[in-house]
Amino acid sequence: MSPSHPAAPAWQEAIFRILKQGGVRQIAYVPDAGHAHLIRSAIADPDIEDIVLTTEEEGVALAGGAWLGGQRAALLMQSSGVGNCVNMFSLLQAADFPFFALVTMRGEYAEFNPWQGPMGRATQGALELMGIHVLRVSRAEETEEIVSAGFDAAFEAGGKVAVLLGQNLIGRKKWTSH
Known part of the structure; x- marks a missing residue:
């Protein structure tokens, strides 16, 4: 790893391994620091097409x-992006195709940005109202099992299926000025 990209925690490596071994060929995302390792891994892997979205609903x-x-x-999306997808989630029911999302949570543990709170609190309910089964990862040691179970489902x-990656798992985001 380069100095600007320290080694990823084992739980992040496990998520990429699950996607890769599970035959994922496309990873769509709006850039997000919580998904940075997955995004870099997808970009580096010649067997996976990484697709940058302008808005999360394009990913559905x-x-x-x-x-x-x-x-x-x-x-891959952040909890704030779930609100952008609600209307498009109707496609999941109408077309009945498998769907797997990894959602980094904001508005929870040690959140510094008050704008993240409302959607962070509504994320799980919004997904469930649209017929998406929600799993949550809060601790590193449970990541591989829960993500794998969601992927198989x-x-x-x-x-x-959407797997919510808790803000306490990802770590504190800190406001920095440049």
Whole structure:
């Protein structure tokens, strides 16, 4: 790893390994520090297409298109992006394709930005109202099992699954001025 990218924690490595071994060929995302390791890993992997989105709801449609094209896709987003997707989540029910998202949480543990609070508190409920099964990871040692279980529920059972990665797992975000 370069000095600007320290080694990732084992739980982050485990998530990428699950996606890779599970045959994910497309990873869609809006840039997010909480997903930085996954994003860098996808960019570096020649077998995975990394797709930068302008808004998170594009990732829902991308996941459907990937499935129709015979590929698996994963959507990475922050909890604030879930609110952008609510209308597009109706596509999941209408088209009935597997869906797997990893959501980094904000508005929880040691949040410094008051704008993140409302959607952070509404994320799980919004996903569940749209028929998405929600799993949550709060501790590093449970990451691999929970993410793997969610991945299988999506791609082996055909479910719609979002795994919330708790802010306490990701770590404190700190406001810095340059």
